[in-house]
Amino acid sequence: MTDRPGPDDGPFFHGTKASLSPGDLLEPGRRANFGENRTAGHIYFAATLDAAVWGAELSVGEGPGHVYRVEPTGPFHDDPNLTNKRFPGNPTRSYRSKDPIRVVEEVAWDPHSPEVLQHMRDSLAALKARGEDVIDD
Template structure:
């Protein structure tokens, strides 16, 4: 199934999600240009979205900052592409349905009934990211 976004056809119709710790309201725009949640926290050239709650859950749980993790349903305002940080390195074929865009994402609403990962899974993921940092491997390549 395809969805048209500003005249372009996108193969994934969504719905789309974004995990973060930021408190947002419907209509707010999420944009690139802020520090990444991963690696050295460099300014991100892209904003990330996913069509799976599991991937958004990781984003919410691993986001930097204070406060609870949050997941928002979002609408892309422009074209998006497969997230090469996942699809080319860890999950060929993009089963996580993870994407990135240079265009803003519009917040539709907050998802309030999401289930967190187990404490063990979260600990393992944090250990994996810490190991990447220790090796000097940037988790987000832009």
């Protein structure tokens, strides 16, 4: 066992539609960013900005997306929804935790092009139509 709380040293990012402030804690047990009417059993975050941008662009809710630099407050592990699914290992460096993550600051980010974003939405819709949009939470 290492002396760090998880498999990565970060920095870490979280993408969402929620407006947050430095010091805010994101905790399990609230409405999930993904899935219809689902309560999140974990808090999800990534060590790549691009993964968090996808979270900001694709999460449920109204308004613009936000990307925050965050700090985990406890142990975290690879996100089983992405790890070893489309690519071997965890190239997006995506993680989840049962412990809160703390917002450090909002970060600037560049959105994906409308065409790339629509392609991802179409791919997610196809997964849902096939019943393969299950989230392991």
